[in-house]
Amino acid sequence: MPDSLLKSMPFASLAKTADQPVGCGTLQDSWHLAGLLRSLACGAMLLLAAAGCSPNPAVEFTPRTSTTLLAPNARQAVEHTLLTHFGTPDNLVVWDRLNVIDFGGAKATVESLDAKASSSAKAVMVVTFGNQSDVVKNLRVGAPVRWISGAREGFQGDRVTAFDAATRQVSIALEGKAGSAPAEESQEESSSSSKPAGEIAAGDALVIDDGGLLAQGRVVYQRNCMHCHGSTGDGKGPTAKYMQPPPRDYRDGIFKFTSTQASERVTRDDLMRILDDGIPGTYMPSFLLMDPTEKKAVIEYVRWLSIRGEMEKRITDDLGDFSTKDLKAEYAQGEAAYQAALNKGEKAEPPAPITPAVDALQKDFAEFFETDYQGVVEDTADFLVSAWERAETPESVITPAKARVPDDAASRERGRLLYLSDKTKCYTCHGAQGRGDGPANFEYWKMPSGDGNYPRPGLHDLWGNLLPARDLTRGIYRGGRRPVDLYRRLYAGIKGTPMPAFGGVTLTDDEIWDLVNFVLSVEFTANGTSLSDAESSIKKLPATDKAQVQETKIEKTSSADPATPAS
Amino acid sequence: MARFWSIYFMSWAALAVALCLAAPSLGWWFPDTGEAMSSIGRRIDGLFYIILWITSIVFVGTQIALGYVLWKGAVKPAHEKATYSHGNHTLEVIWTVIPGIVLLFIAIYQMDVWAAFRMRNYAPGEIEAIAEVTARQFEWRIRYPAPGKPLMPMPQPDDVYTVNDLRIPVGRPVSISLRSGDVQHSFFVPVLRIKQDALPGTVIPVWFDALQPGSYDLVCAELCGWGHYKMKARVLATSEELFQKWKQEAVLLQADDGLQSASPAESTAADQAQTSTP
Amino acid sequence: MSATITPPAVSIPPGDEMHAVHHQPGWIRRYIFSTDHKVIGIQFLFTTLLMLMVGGALALGVRWQLAWPWERMPILGDMLFRTDGGQITPEAYTMLFTMHATVMIFLVVIPILAGAFGNFLIPLQIGAEDMAFPTLNMLSYWFMWPAIGCFMLSFAYDGGPAAGWTIYPVLAVLPQAAPGSGFAQTLWLFGLTFVGFSSMFGSINYMTTIINMRAPGMTLFRMPMTIWGMFITAILQAFALPVLTAAGFMMLADRMLGTTFFIPGGLVVNNAPATVGGGQPLMWQHLFWFYSHPAVYIMLLPAMGMVSDMLACMSRKPLFGYKPMIFSMATIAGLGFIVWGHHMFTSGMNPIVGMTFMVSTILIALPSAIKTFNWIGTMWGGKLQFNTVLLNCAAFVSMFITGGLSGIFMAAVPVDVYIHDTYFIVAHFHYILFGSTLFGIFAAIHFWFPKMFGRMMSDRVGQIHFFITFAAFNCTFFPMHLLGIGGMPRRYADPYHFPYLEHLLPLNQFMTYAAIVMGFAQFILLFNFGWSIFFGKKCGRNPWNSNGLEWQAPSPPPHGNFDVQPVVYHGPYEYSSPVSGENDYLPQTEYMPRRPDQSQGH
Structure with a gap:
């Protein structure tokens, strides 16, 4: 530190003034003043300097847990790959291979x-x-x-x-x-x-x-989306923990409310629709009035984040052999047993350190890196590009083969029977009355990873979040309330959730339309609105009485036998 | 130094007045054109300007008086004693009665605007609600009755839904049923000078009009959680004819079964026509 | 001063002299758990000044976000949101302004007026040796700490309470409604309750002391305005606070016991099961504002009283219209109880009720106007002492005029419909609470500092502090009126989402620069304060040549305050009286022969 700065440090001047006899003379008073001002100015400067010199935090992409569990050199390789092809949020990289992204x-x-x-x-x-x-x-x-x-x-x-x-x-x-x-x-x-x-x-x-469009998308994303969806698109932004349901994790390449076939990715139009309409019943708000260019840019950015995330996931999964997950779990188990034994006063051996095993993994990976790693990266990129390319083709979008079956009482009744049939088993999750209280919501389910059951009873989505079946009586349809939206939900299921795809195999088009007509009517039958077609909404009726009547009727039906409803 | 301080006090008031005078030309005034776009809004603005004039006069007067007494104190010769006075009954009476009259005027003058705004005109029975606006975290969900039908308190199968986009016909008073789906919000359209809290558990009728077609910002004015600032919506005022046409289109769009879809291009064109009219 | 005047005999109650000889308690009883009103007052002062810095830092956080939305926020963003590049979240922003208001209102302005200056000044100015209930007084200070503890602890849960200081239901009642509505909100309510206890203990004590313990000859209409301000405030608090406490308990019951006072049924918040109940959120607003509007006067009247005293002293002139000042103060307090509805003009309350509240609100401007004119009248023709005290007092008057006049807009219901919950109201209450009250407090700190510590604060540094603070204050808050007229709502983490507010960004940035200057300027005050405690110029009993009883006690006053039992012969504002001879002041303890031509007085 330069001498002059040291001299002007606040405590230096303080020490000096403290030596002076404290009196009431004008001269001394002004001297105090000078010292005081100087020390204040220096103090403020030092404070500012301290604030300015501390390394500025930057927006970061955070790695997946599975990536962090890889052997160190494998992790390094994955992170290097991502850094090369995608960069950091502040320094985006345009990767020509991703011709499915409009980089601007x-x-x-x-x-x-x-x-x-x-x-x-x-x-x-x-x-x-x-x-x-x-x-x-x-x-x-x-x-x-x-x-x-x-x-x-x-x-x-x-x-x-x-x-x-x-x-x-x-x-x-x-x-x-x-x-x-x-x-x-x-x-x-x-x-x-x-x-x-x-x-x-x-x-x-x-x-x-x-890369101008992508960079614009990043700006929009960081202003509007990041605090929920996270800088990496992992749905773990700082606000996310207060939300039910939690924000989407893009990194699996899976979006729930799409117009595409069950196995396909999401289209730009779907994302635009979500931005415009929001997702009713969740904290995803509508960005209808956002500038169209901004919307376009942020959609590209989200698609790009999704590809980046899926790239990481797929490469990491392919490198599963080099994961230290099992080693670490084993070691932790051994350590716990050792501690338990010690606590009991028994003699025990501490578990063997995992370093040699990790070193062996590293050695293996070094070989793998020389031979196969680049191939894994290339294959993943090829796969992703073709998958996202396919999503934008007309063939991947579900278009009903037949027009909607007229929404009349007969159709709804057919739909109701389907709803309660064992062919669809809708009632097991959504409940016999459509209240989202089917028995499946109260059972324990196996985790897809094979690690036993979920700790809590109830349905879970792919990301491990508790996901109660939709209460159809509330009239809130997250993927949109147009008939075609519901058709697509039934045809292709909801991706990443236990909602299955019925299209093509289980149900015919007419049957799906019947079911759509029924589902759209549940809100009104449950809330007591008469559905007798034409003059439905003209009648003024005390809603509550009617609701009770309807409810008791349905209850009787369902308690008797859900599979064979009374007329 | 004493004179400096009296000037200091005068100068802040002068700067404040200067800023207020300059503000409209700098754009720091009422939003958009600065003119209210609803008939009640214009009366509110009128009231605002009357109060602004009165308060400005009082502000300038009292600040000058303050600066003057400070200046007098500053220039007082050192040997002179302060005036010994415990007060003056006449003065007290004067400066009680005059403000009293002015305040009484303000109180009585505004009653009529308030009555027109909330009590006298367009009581809920006289005017039909064109939409139900449900505020929720963090968006406005809007439900219209099907064309030709009245708005029912409960949702109907043929209702039309929009989000963050309230369409109203221009030139006639309209009413909405304001509700909240979760916490308290506030329906605030700055250019129309309308504001009403959406109170959970209560349906509040709100009536207003738009004098000119246009798109007016609709914002939330009552803290409703972290996304309070995200409730960005608009009130789109169009001619009666376009409004009805839009509703027809919206019905078709909402019944979209993926095959017989109403062409969305047409409706966006209509939107643009509507927004660009003003 | 002339020895020829013989005061009439006043009977001193027997036994009073004995109190002069107090035994000195131990260090802890003397400085920590002290029952001496002066120590408690100074404890309050230190605590509130500390909290002023906390609240100010929170305010700077709010301003930072408004000027540079979603950019790195120093300290807070760096600490909590590193992976987001130090960009804070909207719920952190709501926490910032909620806690700024909470700290400033409950931990700074109310306790510094009633707690610090009320405690220190009431016994000294009425000639008592201590408060009526010294132990209760001690408790009133020590109940502040659990409150501070609760408020500070609430930061640790889910990022702090975030429902605004008005904690409107349903947002504040349902834990799922907002990130900060979880345990943090419960802690906040506990904090509020503790603050309530603290204020209640204080107000009971002040009322009792003022009514019972005045020195001989100190009739009600010889009391200084400070005492009147404190007295009326104590009454306000005693009547209004129970309502808030009860409402707070109702809300706690809603949160913890499953009652539904404020929760209507059928609300689905954050996908939790629909609420069940038949409560009414509007009821909270009524109960809350029934306290919180009088609370505005709790935050203002003592400052009004103190400024009246200081202005008279610094103008070397009797207070203009002593009794009208008292009556207008009492009127403000009385009307303060029937105007709470003006916070709720847009709330969905019956519009006819709104009309009533409008009239009562406009009425309240009248006594305020009288007070303003009387202050100016006090300075008129005075021999003004241009020191820090007078400057801050004049700033009080000037800011009170501005804040009062902007209040007229709000009182006009139709205009309020537009202005409600915009930055106009933010400007208005900052002009009253900061502009008036805090400048009054700055003046009071400089004025009574010699009595507290026996040393003077540097007047020169005080003037520099005033110069910067006053300019920066107006640069920060006056443009807020324009923001409000522009329709910028309060409590927006990012107003620039809306195209019609985008052009306000430069104005907001200017205000933030001013706010940062203002924030740093407060270090000058703290420095002056801390420095002067140890190194200030020593002063005698009466450095300002003031009339009040407190200046007859030694500086600082010993335990038991007065070495001689004071006897009061006249009011506190006999400055430049023709009978006082050489001096331009006449302490209350000195006899003043009644003059036939005296227009007004005792």
């Missing part, structure tokens, strides 16, 4: 280079854009440029310094000298940077404002 930016080709205006630090050129007119409109100065062909391919750090939309003339500040690109970038980039980089030529392809 405008693809362009160099039409002609203005050699006169160009220099070694600046290139001026006329470019031709693809047909991304809105991106071109929003092009900003300072936007990053990435070359995808030509001599500068692979270089990063070039930036737009001027742009004229009318003449399509772009000025680009060239970052450093060709060939001096940092070698510790990703593998692909380092390989390309070893090539001698040449001059820009007509016909070179480039992306202007590369």
Whole structure:
């Protein structure tokens, strides 16, 4: 610390003033004042410095538990892979392999280079854009440029310094000298940077404002979504613990309320619909009035987070052999037994340390890394890209083969019988009266991981959260209340939950429509609204009396025999 | 130093007045155009400006008086003693009666606006509710009756639902049934100058009108939890004709069975037409 | 002062002299569990100043979020939300403003007025040797600590209570309704109850002391305004507080025993089972504001009284209209009981009732106006001593005018419909509670500091503190009126979600800079305070040449206060009296011959 700063430290000046005789003279008074002010100023500066010097926390992607349980070098490899291909929230990486993500930016080709205006630090050129007119409109100065062909391919750090939309003339500040690109970038980039980089030529392809949409999505996400869904999209943001149901964990690539087939991913339209309508009955609010570009950007970001998360999950699962989970569990068991024995006063051996076993795993992984690891990464990427690509195709979206069966009493009655039949077994979860109180909600269920039963009785979703069956009498349909929404819930089930898919195999289209008609009517029969078609809502009726009547009727029915309802 | 302090006190008041005078031109005034878009809102604004004038005069007067007595104290010769006075009955009476009259005027003058706002006009029986607005954490869920039907207290099978999007016809008083699904919220449309708490367990009729078509922000004004600021919604005022047309479209959209869907492109076009009218 | 005047004989009750000889208790009984009103008062002062820093820090957190929403918040964000880049969560924001209000109201303003200055000044100014119930007095201080403990502990549960200081049901009653409505809210209610006990003990004590223990000759209308302020406050508290305590217990019962005073049936919050019950949330608002509106006056009247005293002394002039001042104060207090509904104009209360409350609310402006004019009248023609005390008092008057006038907007029901729960109301009550009360408190600290510690605070540093605080205060709070007119609601973690509020961001940033300056300026006060306790200029009994009885006691007064039993001959405002000869003041203990031309007085 410099001497001058030490001298001006508050306690130094305090010590001095304390030595002075304390009196009432003006002179001394003003001297105190000076010392006081100086020490105050220094104190404030030191405080600010202390606050400013402490490392600023940054938004982070947090690893999965299963990743952290891998052998150290395996974990390192996975984290390195993710860092290379996805980056950090503050430094997003555009990975070309993920062509299912719209990273933003405008693809362009160099039409002609203005050699006169160009220099070694600046290139001026006329470019031709693809047909991304809105991106071109929003092009900003300072936007990053990435070359995808030509001599500068692979270089990063070039930036737009001027742009004229009318003449399509772009000025680009060239970052450093060709060939001096940092070698510790990703593998692909380092390989390309070893090539001698040449001059820009007509016909070179480039992306202007590369990753711009994703970056915008990140900003929107961090402002609106992160405190619930978490920076990684793991549904574990700081607010998440107060919510029932908990926010979605994107990292499995599974979204509940989709329009796609049971095995397919989610579409952009589905996500847009969730943003617009929210999820009724949960804390997912409606972002209807958010700026459309922002909505688009945040959807891309969520899809990207989801792919990133699933990438990590799949690679980690593939590296299951290198997990120290069992070793650690075994050691913990041994340690517990040892402690118990010690407490009883018995002689016991402490469990063997797990370090040698972990070292062996590390050694194995080192071999695996040389031979197979890159293949695992490639395969996972291929799989994910094809899965997300397929989701956007029309074939993956469920479209009913037949129009809705007219919503009349007969249809609803058929639906009711289906509801109570053993073919669908709806009542086992949703209850005979649709109140979401079926017996399945009170039973113990096995965990999918095979570690025995869930600690609490009741249905659970894929993420291990308690998930009571929907109370149909409340008239709240989380995936939307349009008939087609309910049709899709019944056809493909709800992903990640015990709600099964009935479409195609168990039920015919007509049967599904009957069931939809019945489910949509439960709210009103339970609440006492007459459903006798036409004049239903005109009649003024004291709702409560009617409700009781209806309820007792249903109760009698269901208590007699749920499978064979009375007419 | 004493003179400096008296100027200091005067200057803050002067700055405050200057800021208030400059505020409308800087945009720091009533939202949007600064003009209320409902008939009752305009009366509220009128009342606001009357009170603003009265209080401004009093503010300037008292601050000048304060600054003046401080200045007089500052320039008083050192040898002079303070005036020995325990008060003045006449003055006391004057400055009791004059504010009394002014306050009485404010009290009586506003009664009419309040009565018009909440008591006299459009009692619930006279005007039918066009929608039920249910505030919940953290959104506004809105239920309209099917075209041509009245709003029923309980949900009906053919009701139309929207979220965060209240559509009203322009130019006539409308009423909504305000409810809360969970905690207390408050229905606040700044440009229409309307605010009413949504009280759990109570259905409160709220009536208002929109003088011009447009999209007006609807916000929550009563703390309702962590997402209080997220209850972003709009009141979309359109012509009667467009309102009815939209409702028809909404009925079709809501009955979408995946095959005979009403074309969404058309309805968004209608939306844009509606929002861009003002 | 002239020796020729012989005071008339006043009979001193036998036995009073004996009290002058008190035995000195041990260190702990003297400084920690002391029953001496002065020690208790100073304990209150230290505690509340500490809490002022806590509340101020919370306020800066709120301002930070409004100026730089969702950016890294120093300290709090760094500590709690590291993986989110130090960005706080909305429920942390609700906790911040809830606890800011709680700390400022219940742990700063109310206890510093009644607890610190009430305790210290009441016996000294009425010539008593201590409070009527010294042990109860001690308890009133020590009940503060469980309250502070509860409030501070509540931070540890689910990030602290987050239902606002008004804890409206259903949000505050159902644990599932908000992150902070769990155990933190229960602790908060316990804290409130403890604060209530503390205030209640105090107010009983003050009433008894003021009624029974005045020095000989100290008639009610010779009492200084401070005492009147404290007396009326004590009455307000004694009548209003039980309502809040009862309501608090009802809410505790709702939370812990399963009653449903405030919970209507059929609410589904956070997917918990629907509530069952027939309660009425509006009832809480009635009960709460029945206390909390008078509480506004509890937070103001003592400051009004103290400022009246200080203004008269610093103007070297009798208080203008002593009796009208008292009567207007009493009127404010009386009307304070029938205006609570003006907090509820938009709540769904019957609109006709709203009309009634509007009239009573507007009425309350009248006595306030009288007081303002009288303060200005007091300074009129005075020989103003431009020191820290006078400056802070003048600031009190100036801010009270502003806060009072913005109150007229709120009193007009239709206008209130628009302004209710926007930043306009935030500006209004900060002008009253901070602008008026806190500047009054700053003045009082500087004024009575010599009596508390026997040393003077540095006036120069005090003026610097005032200069910065006053400017920064107005820069922080005056623009809030404009935010409110712009329709910016209170308690928004991120108002800029709404396009119509986006343009207010620069204004908010300016206010935050001002607030940070203001926050740091308070270190000047603390420094001056701490420094002067040990190194301030020593002072005699009466450094301000003031008339009050407290200035006749040694500085600091010993246990038992007065070395000579004071006898009062006239009111406390005989400054610059023609009969006082050379001096421009005439202590209450000195005889003043009645003059035939005296217009008003005892």
